[in-house]
Amino acid sequence: MSRAVGQIDHAKSEAILDAAMEILAARGLTASIEEIARQARVSKQTVYNRFRSKAGLVEALVERRVAEITAPLEAPRAAEHPEEALAGFARMMLDAAATPRSAAFVRLYVQAATDMPDLARAYFEAGPRTSRRRLAQFLAEEHRAGRMVVEDPAMAAEFFAGMVIGSYQTGLMLGVDVGLDAAGVERISAEAARRFMKAYGA
């Protein structure tokens, strides 16, 4: 299981990606490879050995993040009372999307949107799109079960997601301090779920 003679060390690639994330988040897409290498305590050449180019590095970074973001994206559990399930889903979305770290990533995608549109699209599919789809699916099931009345689950899912994420995302992306702490997350999740149930209750 140990690697071959003088073989590459996977942990070092991770270190490079970590450094890239930190630097790119702070300085934007124009940050230099040299700076990233310095932060990773690695020579510039090593970065090029492992990731072919700057674009390759960013690509790998986004790939890793996409995996990271998709994993915990559970659909709401139909077993619970719908309002509870919705509040839980809201909490998850806020935890995933409304943190400074996630905002930094979104900034990155937006910057990349111009000259690397595939990356932006990949994120959009993995993050926002997937979460909406799962939410819509849940709503459709609740509708069938007669616990809610949702004729257009896709639109309803957009509404709920917008209620929860809406403002915070914009502010964070623009680097404005939106002051959202744990209590705020709780308050918004609960209230959004409650209002949504009023709007779509059986």
Add this chain to the structure above:
Amino acid sequence: MSRAVGQIDHAKSEAILDAAMEILAARGLTASIEEIARQARVSKQTVYNRFRSKAGLVEALVERRVAEITAPLEAPRAAEHPEEALAGFARMMLDAAATPRSAAFVRLYVQAATDMPDLARAYFEAGPRTSRRRLAQFLAEEHRAGRMVVEDPAMAAEFFAGMVIGSYQTGLMLGVDVGLDAAGVERISAEAARRFMKAYGA
């Protein structure tokens, strides 16, 4: 009233700003001044004569846009039936925020957020913040008038704005075609207003 001998021509500044908008929207903040000058049919030097630097140019551009965006931001009119007023406000928000042109601007602000945070903040205040504030004010009035029940107008305003804008904004910023035409705007505005009234109706 006519300008002095060989004096600067205001229209030319406008032409430069127009060109800057088009080029920056298409290529991002890294687009060159030369390209902008070419597009404006003006020499590079002239750009520097009027706007001190690239940062100055972007600043002026954002200033103009902020004025442009703030002007039509009417608060909903309390006289109408609240659902009608809300639908109208939603239409206005979508027209203002969910167009490719506006998306290009937001992309610009996000890119600027790292190294020109004041610009991003100025936009946030003039656009999202102001519209939310006016909406919250309207909701508070409806509450006082007994036509709705809105204990927390600020949060309710965020909810409504999020429902309306939410998903489209994200997609547009990422350069994903969200396929929102006039009929879509109408459908979303009407439905969002209807659901919101169910959630906050008297």
Add this chain to the structure above:
DNA sequence: CAATGTTTGGACTCATGCGTCCAGTTTTGA
């Protein structure tokens, strides 16, 4: 220690783009 392969760091080329400078030209009001 030998063989294999990686890492390092520093030098290098190349491209791009900001901002400046300037000599000659055009515009405009008087």
Add this chain to the structure above:
DNA sequence: TCAAAACTGGACGCATGAGTCCAAACATTG
């Protein structure tokens, strides 16, 4: 027609950063 000012366009200096190259140092295993 004249003078003041702005405009042009092209050259220029300077900085930054991508990506390459290489010889010396290092790690790993048999």
